[in-house]
Amino acid sequence: MIIKRLNKYTPEAADQIRQLLIQLSRSGKDRGEISKEWFDELIASPYHDMLIAVEDDKIIGIATLSIHMGPIIRKNVYLEDFVTDSSIRGKGVGSALWDEIIKWGQEKGCNKLEFTCGNGREASQQFYKNHGATIYDTNFFRKAL
Numbered sequence: 001m002i003i004k005r006l007n008k009y010t011p012e013a014a015d016q017i018r019q020l021l022i023q024l025s026r027s028g029k030d031r032g033e034i035s036k037e038w039f040d041e042l043i044a045s046p047y048h049d050m051l052i053a054v055e056d057d058k059i060i061g062i063a064t065l066s067i068h069m070g071p072i073i074r075k076n077v078y079l080e081d082f083v084t085d086s087s088i089r090g091k092g093v094g095s096a097l098w099d100e101i102i103k104w105g106q107e108k109g110c111n112k113l114e115f116t117c118g119n120g121r122e123a124s125q126q127f128y129k130n131h132g133a134t135i136y137d138t139n140f141f142r143k144a145l
Contacts, residue, residue: 001055002053002054002055003051003052003053003100005050005051005052006042006043006049006051006052007043008043009036009040009043013052013059014034014036014039016058017050017059017062018032018034020059020061020062020083020084020085021034021062021083023083024081024082026118047066047067048065049064049065049104050062050063050065051063051065051097051101053093053097060085060088061083061093061094062082062083063082064079064081064082065105066080067108067110073112075110075111076111076112077104077105077110077112077114078113078115079115084097113133114136116140
């Protein structure tokens with residue numbers, strides 16, 4: 001297995017990533033194809049990346065990262081999507097991706113890694129705790145634009 005930054009769009013990679021996102025979704029619903037333009041924008045941005053875990057030419061895990069900046073928080077990494085294929089969970093892929101997430105943030109000069117994890121995802125929450133993350137008491141809000 002290798003972990004690398006997604007650096008080019010292919011329909012095959014887009015489909016494999018979409019399949020992983022279906023596993024991450026609480027509903028298990030397919031939200032459809034991810035556009036090539038989205039991938040192109042992600043790949044071109046110095047503030048965003050997708051790390052992919054690849055084994056035998058198949059993407060078996062992903063982590064989507066962004067840099068958040070503000071005068072109080074300074075510069076932090078935000079982890080948006082983090083999932084490994086359900087067929088290989090417990091085999092170290094998530095831990096390897098986690099290590100690369102940390103390394104990515106350090107390379108970008110970030111201070112902290114921030115992310116959310118929903119209620120009912122006990123295995124994920126235990127993973128984060130086992131890897132040194134702590135729960136920050138806040139409410140998460142969202143507003144459609």
